[in-house]
Structure formats: C-alpha cells, structure tokens
Amino acid sequence: MQGQQFADSGLQGGDGGAAVHPMSLLMEEELTLGLPKRGDVVEGVIVGVRPSEVFIDIGYKREGIVTSRDLERLDGETRRSLKVGEKVLAYVVRPEDREGNLILSLRRAQMEEDWIEAQRLYDNDEIVEETVVGFNRGGLIVNVGQVRGFLPASQVVSVRVSRDGTDEEREEALNSVVGTKLHLKVIEIDRRRNRLILSERAAVRMWRKEQKDKLLDALEAGETRKGIVSSLCDFGAFVDLGGADGLVHLSELSWKRVNHPRQILKVGQEVEVYILGVDPDRRRIALSMKRLQQEPWAEVAEKYSVGQVVTATITKLTDFGAFARLDEFIEGLVHISELSDQHIEHPSEMLAEGEQVELKIIRIEPDRQRIGLSLKRVNEDLGAEDADWATDDLLNDLGSAEEDEG
Numbered sequence: 098m099q100g101q102q103f104a105d106s107g108l109q110g111g112d113g114g115a116a117v118h119p120m121s122l123l124m125e126e127e128l129t130l131g132l133p134k135r136g137d138v139v140e141g142v143i144v145g146v147r148p149s150e151v152f153i154d155i156g157y158k159r160e161g162i163v164t165s166r167d168l169e170r171l172d173g174e175t176r177r178s179l180k181v182g183e184k185v186l187a188y189v190v191r192p193e194d195r196e197g198n199l200i201l202s203l204r205r206a207q208m209e210e211d212w213i214e215a216q217r218l219y220d221n222d223e224i225v226e227e228t229v230v231g232f233n234r235g236g237l238i239v240n241v242g243q244v245r246g247f248l249p250a251s252q253v254v255s256v257r258v259s260r261d262g263t264d265e266e267r268e269e270a271l272n273s274v275v276g277t278k279l280h281l282k283v284i285e286i287d288r289r290r291n292r293l294i295l296s297e298r299a300a301v302r303m304w305r306k307e308q309k310d311k312l313l314d315a316l317e318a319g320e321t322r323k324g325i326v327s328s329l330c331d332f333g334a335f336v337d338l339g340g341a342d343g344l345v346h347l348s349e350l351s352w353k354r355v356n357h358p359r360q361i362l363k364v365g366q367e368v369e370v371y372i373l374g375v376d377p378d379r380r381r382i383a384l385s386m387k388r389l390q391q392e393p394w395a396e397v398a399e400k401y402s403v404g405q406v407v408t409a410t411i412t413k414l415t416d417f418g419a420f421a422r423l424d425e426f427i428e429g430l431v432h433i434s435e436l437s438d439q440h441i442e443h444p445s446e447m448l449a450e451g452e453q454v455e456l457k458i459i460r461i462e463p464d465r466q467r468i469g470l471s472l473k474r475v476n477e478d479l480g481a482e483d484a485d486w487a488t489d490d491l492l493n494d495l496g497s498a499e500e501d502e503g
Contacts, residue, residue, distance in 0.1 A: 133157070133199070137189040138209050141201075143181050151179055153187055153201055161187060161201035170204045179203075186210065204243065211242030212288055219283040224300045228278050232271040234264065239281065244293055248281065252296035255279060280304060308340020313377045320372040321389065326362050334358040336370055336384055343382030345370060350386050352393050352426040354412065393426035394466050401427075401468070403458055406475055411452045419444040421456060421470055429468030431456060436472050447472070 133139055133155070141161065145152035149165040168176060179185070188205035218225055218241075229248075231238035237248040250258040250271065258270045282303060285294035316322075316338075324336040324343070334350065335342040351361060362368070373383040401407065401423070409421035409429070418432040436447050448454065457477075460469035 132192055133189045135189055135192060138186055138206050139189065141185060141187055143179060143183045143185060146179055146181060151203075153185065155187065155199075155201070157199065159197070159199050161189075161199040163187070163201050163203055167202045167204050171207075175203070175207075208243040211244045215241050215244055215246075215283055215286055215293055216288075219286045222282070222303070224280050224282055224303060226278050226280050227295075229275050232268070232275060234267065237271060237274060239279070239295055241283075241293065241295075245291075246281075246283075246293040246295045248279075248295045248297060252284075252298045254298050254301055305340050309380065312338060312341040312382070313375055313380065316372055316375045316382065318372050318374050321369060322372065323367060323369055324384075326364050326366045326368060328364060329358040329362060331357065334362050336368060338370075338382070341382065343370065343372075343384040345384045345386055349373070349384065349388070352387050352390060354420075354422075354428055393424075394463050397427060397463050397468070398461065400424075401458055401461060403461060405458045406455055407458065408453055409456050409470065411448050411450050411454065414444045414448065414450060416443065419448050421454070423468070427468065429456075429458070429470045431470045431472055435459070435470065435474065438473055 139155045141153040141155035143151060144154045144160060149168075151163040151168065153161045153163065155161050185203060186206040186209075187201040187203060188209060189199070190202050190205065191200040194200055217223075225241065227239045227241060227246075229237045230240055235247075236250040237253060239246045239248050250267070253271075253274070255277070256270050256274050258267055262270075279297050280300040281295040281297055282300040283293065284296045284299055285292065287293075322338050324338045326334055327337040327342055328335045331347075333344050333346040335344055345358075347355060347358065350358060355361060368386060369389055370384040370386055371388040373385050373388070375382055407423050409423050411419050412422050412428065413420040416433075418430050419436070420428055420430055422428045431444070431448075433441065433444055436444060441447060454472065455475050456470040456472055457474045458468060459471045459474060460467075462468070
C-alpha cells in the first residue's frame with residue numbers, strides 16, 4: 098500500500114526501484130541548472146521588497162536575498178527604484194549561508210558594471226567627465242560610478258600643485274578642486290588590485306589633439322580669428338585658437354621693432370590674428386598680428402622725403418652704425434660714415450641709446466623698407482646724386498644687419 102502511494106505520487110522508479118526523496122530531486126534539479134558561484138553577476142527579477150531586504154528571482158529554486166546592509170550602501174534614488182517586477186543585475190556574495198539562503202548584492206553588481214565600463218573607457222581611449230569627491234596628500238579622489246579612482250597630483254592641470262610647496266599649500270590647492278567636474282582619462286586599471294588611475298593631463302592633451310585636428314581641417318590662409326595668448330618665448334607668441342595653438346613669430350607681431358613679445362603682449366590677453374598658413378603634415382599654424390595693421394611703409398613716401406631733417410630716437414648701436422626710430426613704426430640706419438667727417442671707431446663715441454637727435458634723410462626705399470639717415474649732413478644741402486652716391490654702402494650694411502637679425 099505504501100509502495101502504491103509512492104508509485105502514485107511519481108516518486109518511485111518505473112522499474113520498481115527504491116523511492117527517491119523529494120529533497121534529492123530538488124538538489125538534482127539545482128545541480129542540473131548549475132548553482133551560481135561566488136562572484137557571478139546574474140540577472141533577475143525583483144519578487145519582493147521589504148524595508149530591510151529585497152528578494153530576487155534569478156532562475157533557481159531559491160530566491161536570492163539582498164540584505165539591509167547592502168541596501169544601506171545604495172544611493173537613495175537607486176533604493177527608491179527597487180520595485181516588484183523590475184529586472185536587476187545582482188552579484189552572488191554567497192551561494193548558500195548557514196540557513197541555506199542565497200545572498201546577493203546589488204551594490205557589488207553595480208561596481209562590477211562600473212569596472213566593465215572603466216575597462217571600456219581604457220580600451221577605447223575615451224574621456225569621461227567626473228566630479229572630484231575628495232583628496233589626500235598624493236592627489237584627488239574621483240569615483241567612476243561606484244569604483245573609487247585616484248588622480249595623482251602630477252596628473253592635475255586645473256590647479257597648480259607645487260612639489261616644493263608645504264603640505265598646507267598642497268592641501269589647499271587640492272582642496273580647491275573638490276566638488277568640480279574634470280575631464281579625465283583612465284591611464285591604468287587593475288581589477289584584481291582594485292586599482293584605477295586617472296589623468297586630467299592626458300585627457301586635456303587628447304582633447305587638444307582632437308581640437309587641433311578639427312582646426313587644421315577648418316582653417317584657411319587669409320582668415321582672421323580671435324584667440325588667447327597662451328605663452329611667450331624669445332622667438333614669438335603662441336595663441337590658443339580654441340584647442341590648438343598657433344605661432345606669431347617675433348617678426349609678425351608688429352611693424353615696429355620688437356625685441357621680445359612681452360613688450361606688447363601678456364599671457365591671457367585676447368588678440369585678433371591673421372592666418373598666414375596651415376601645415377597639416379607638421380601640424381603647425383602660422384599666424385600674424387601685423388598683417389591686420391596698416392602697413393606703415395606704404396605711406397612713408399608721403400610722410401618723409403630725401404633732404405628732410407627729422408627728430409629721431411637712437412634705438413640701437415652697432416659696429417657699423419646706429420638705428421634710429423623716426424616714429425612708432427619707421428626705423429632707419431645712420432651708417433658710421435654718416436656720423437662725422439672725422440674718423441670714429443664706434444657710434445657710441447657720439448651717440449647713446451635713447452638719445453634724441455636731429456638727422457637728415459638721405460635715401461628712402463619703401464619697397465625694401467629702408468631709410469638712410471645722416472648726422473653730419475644735417476646742416477648741409479643734399480642733392481639727389483650726392484644722396485645716391487653717399488648711401489650705397491650704408492644701405493648694403495642695413496640689409497646685412499637685417500639678414501643677421503632675421
């Protein structure tokens with residue numbers, strides 16, 4: 098009779114074998130399905146929500162449990178979104194605890210997703226924007242989702258962190274960035290060691306490269322653009338055109354003589370520039386400021402004439418003569434032979450830089466941007482033939498001087 102009952106219930110083998118216990122069938126079914134392992138990330142459906150726990154069906158005979166401790170670590174918005182019927186990803190903490198429960202974690206699942214996203218950002222060289230949440234002596238703390246990332250001070254460009262400064266100065270500099278959003282690039286990732294290193298410097302470098310590529314494609318010679326002076330050096334000024342720097346060579350800053358860009362520019366100043374040329378292969382942009390100014394030599398013939406006596410300022414003394422500025426832009430040369438009828442070894446015997454003197458114009462060549470001047474002829478009448486004869490050597494020296502300085 099008892100055997101008949103087992104047979105009726107389907108728990109006795111068809112060949113008359115021994116009865117199979119219901120728990121054994123359950124265990125066999127779970128083994129067939131494949132029990133989850135610690136560290137697995139599985140998809141499930143929420144089947145129950147309580148203030149202290151959440152139940153998730155992940156396709157096994159037992160429902161998984163998310164404990165109150167795990168729920169407390171979720172942000173408020175995520176906790177409020179947990180509703181029956183919602184699909185979620187869960188991390189298997191323990192396939193079975195002492196009571197036989199399957200313990201799951203929603204927060205750990207989020208972290209796994211974020212590690213996957215961090216790896217994707219690293220593999221694809223992508224830039225991400227994140228908020229700085231804290232700092233320590235070595236740098237800044239930035240979270241990429243639930244993953245804690247570190248931004249070394251050497252990789253920060255939004256604020257200057259001096260290596261030689263005191264601890265208080267470093268902390269003050271780093272603390273000033275907390276709460277701000279930065280563009281960052283993942284430069285090192287090690288999931289096993291829980292290590293995620295970020296760089297603002299690399300992100301800015303990549304962003305500027307992308308912007309420069311776009312600018313190189315868009316810019317054309319002859320255009321006029323606005324930009325910001327980004328740096329000054331002995332040979333010119335670099336101007337940021339919006340992600341890419343172009344160079345204004347010293348000779349293209351102004352029509353007047355400029356010994357260093359700082360004489361007329363400062364870092365951070367907004368300027369208007371003329372696009373001289375674009376070299377995509379060498380990734381260079383040549384700019385000019387003086388091309389946007391009126392060319393002063395175009396009017397020199399109207400302002401000055403041979404034989405005219407002018408008041409000029411001595412700007413430079415050389416072995417072969419003295420340079421003198423007639424106005425803001427026009428500069429001429431007094432050859433050493435035109436200083437005095439007597440022999441002198443050097444112009445400094447008669448003149449000093451910054452001194453104002455009266456000089457006579459003895460030749461004008463607007464096309465070559467040259468003016469010949471004389472000190473000794475100020476009180477003499479000068480004919481055209483005398484001027485031509487007297488200044489051949491002078492202007493040759495002037496040309497040589499310009500070539501040497503160029």
